[in-house]
Amino acid sequence: MLGDTIGVELEVEAQERNVGQFRADILCKDTVTDSWVLIENQLERTDHTHLGQLLTYAAGLEAVTVVWIAERFTDEHRAALDWLNEITAEDLSFFGLEIELWRIGDSPMAPKFNVVSHPNDWKKGVSPNPRNDLTPTQQLYLEYWTGLRDLLEQRDGVIKPVKPLPRNWMGFGIGRSKFRLDVSASVRDKWISVSLTLRGSDAKSHFNVLKQDRIDIETAIGAELEWEEKPEQKRSYISRSLEDTDLEDRQDRDRQCQWLCEKLETFHKVFSPRVKELDVNDYIPDENETAE
Missing domain, CATH: 3.30.1460.10 (Yope Regulator; Chain: A,)
Known part of the structure; x- marks a missing residue:
């Protein structure tokens, strides 16, 4: 469900993966590019500690896609991810997602992901603008x-x-x-x-x-x-x-x-x-x- 939300096909490689003296929550592979996707979970409001962990893990693993999931994003942390997407290379992506639980009638609860921050070129149905230097x-x-x-x-x-x-x-x-x-x-x-x-x-x-x-x-x-x-x-x-x-x-x-x-x-x-x-x-x- 997470892969469908962000448009990446994910294959789980490890949970609680050691990165130096820390442990990353979930480490996946993008099966199309074979690049690392780091997922950090936080079942509460976002905080500076998790933002720091996220960047530390990403640097240690050389992750190309970073996904931060929380119950609620503060405006400051949403802005921080937006800023990272602005200043980093095009092949690096930072996603911020809020998670909800939904129930219809007596059905089992199901998670729903809402994207609150995403890379600049990430938008379904929108084509990239051709650059002037293309042949x-x-x-x-x-x-x-x-x-x-x-x-x-x-x-x-x-x-x-x-x-x-x-x-x-x-x-x-x-x-x-x-x-x-x-x-x-x-x-x-x-x-x-x-x-x-x-x-x-x-x-x-x-x-x-x-x-x-x-x-x-x-x-x-x-x-x-x-x-x-x-x-x-x-x-x-x-x-x-x-x-x-x-x-x-x-x-x-x-x-x-x-x-x-x-x-x-x-x-x-x-x-x-x-x-x-x-x-x-x-x-x-x-x-x-x-x-x-």
Whole structure:
């Protein structure tokens, strides 16, 4: 629920994580970027002590996203987070959330998060303004991914919209760090694709465990896939592409984005449960790999 509120797919890494002589409440990973998300809880009004702890933990962990949850925020502490979002780098984010408990009739109580402070560029449904220093190709990618983001918001499905950037790909969480769903496009070569991207030192092993179920996976997807192990990199890809797609053809753009949305949802449905259960110990290399 917290991840849905702030628009980040979270995977819990630790609770009461040691940071020097202190303990951070909850430490998570953003499964799209593999960056740290620090969560500090306070079931009372915010105070200076917790603000200091928050900054100390964030510095010790090099957290990229910091979330402070409290029953009530004072105006001073809300202003402090707003100021931090103003002066820090664009890749650092500070959130302040007030928590409530709601009950409808005799239903169990449920938490509700209200965002009281957020990064400057965080606002659902608002596209970033193109910078003057973007090349025409970067501006085209930004416009294209903004259209895809808007369509994902309209569909309101399992794929959560992310901030579009002026590059040839976008990444989406799939529920586990080191794994990501990517959409890519090429203005020059006129193709778009959806991929499961596996990263890190275990990418090759995880890739081969999945490949053992290739027939079942492709049957569930409904098409043959491209399986790229990339042994020279710490990444592997399982992809499906659509050729002859002109990103500059605005009349055809809705069809292209619809295709990307549908394939993203299918990939998530097929791969997400498999990815969450993957065990690197299930990979048994052949004799040549063992010798190498």
